[in-house]
Amino acid sequence: xxxxxxxxxxxxxxxxxxxxxxxxxxxxxxxxxxxxxxxxxxxxxxxxxxxxxxxxxxxxxxxxxxxxxxxxxxxxxxxxxxxxxxxxxxxxxxxxxxxxxxxxxxxxxxxxxxxxxxxxxxxxxxxxxxxxxxxxxxxxxxxxxxxxxxxxxxxxxxxxxxxxxxxxxxxxxxxxxxxxxxxxxxxxxxxxxxxxxxxxxxxxxxxxxxxxxxxxxxxxxxxxxxxxxxxxxxxxxxxxx
Numbered sequence: 001x002x003x004x005x006x007x008x009x010x011x012x013x014x015x016x017x018x019x020x021x022x023x024x025x026x027x028x029x030x031x032x033x034x035x036x037x038x039x040x041x042x043x044x045x046x047x048x049x050x051x052x053x054x055x056x057x058x059x060x061x062x063x064x065x066x067x068x069x070x071x072x073x074x075x076x077x078x079x080x081x082x083x084x085x086x087x088x089x090x091x092x093x094x095x096x097x098x099x100x101x102x103x104x105x106x107x108x109x110x111x112x113x114x115x116x117x118x119x120x121x122x123x124x125x126x127x128x129x130x131x132x133x134x135x136x137x138x139x140x141x142x143x144x145x146x147x148x149x150x151x152x153x154x155x156x157x158x159x160x161x162x163x164x165x166x167x168x169x170x171x172x173x174x175x176x177x178x179x180x181x182x183x184x185x186x187x188x189x190x191x192x193x194x195x196x197x198x199x200x201x202x203x204x205x206x207x208x209x210x211x212x213x214x215x216x217x218x219x220x221x222x223x224x225x226x227x228x229x230x231x232x233x234x235x236x237x238x239x240x241x
Contacts, residue, residue, distance in 0.1 A: 121155070122148045125151055138202040150170045156222075178217065181213065187209075
């Protein structure tokens with residue numbers, strides 16, 4: 001017996017059977033019969049094996065994904081295989097960028113000071129940098145070497161001693177006194193910020209570039225600016241008087 005026949009049996013009506021030429025016509029009106037069938041079929045006993053709400057939502061989601069991929073593969077040269085190649089290329093590109101740039105971090109609006117509260121000489125910063133480099137700790141090695149660069153210029157009176165100075169500020173000020181190294185100073189400051197505040201990872205070549213900059217700065221004579229030249233001339237005249 002069919003489900004419709006079972007419903008009609010429960011309603012007290014005879015099940016629908018194939019009609020023959022001698023059968024009398026069905027006298028049950030269509031609308032009452034439909035409403036009675038809907039009431040009967042709405043009973044819980046007919047829905048015990050229905051999928052849950054979560055399962056229905058999941059099935060609808062996967063149907064949407066299937067339709068989306070079908071539409072995309074139809075619009076992509078090569079069909080489904082072409083779409084798969086594009087997806088793999090995007091995944092590989094994202095993995096390469098993640099490996100190269102590291103975990104992205106929000107850059108602070110103002111960079112913290114270059115030095116901590118404990119003052120150290122340029123020689124001490126260089127020694128710490130070399131110790132970190134010997135162990136392959138390139139982040140710490142680069143940081144200490146950049147501090148050595150700035151501290152060395154302070155010891156040579158090329159920069160005034162200012163505890164709250166940032167790496168970018170030191171590079172900008174030193175670039176005016178040592179213009180031939182201004183570009184390398186800005187690059188070193190940017191690499192210091194990327195490692196210290198940007199969450200990136202340094203490597204040996206980056207450290208060696210700053211170490212070479214440190215050695216070159218030691219051998220470079222400063223270029224006096226107009227204000228510095230005027231101050232020096234005034235100081236010399238005052239001493240002569």
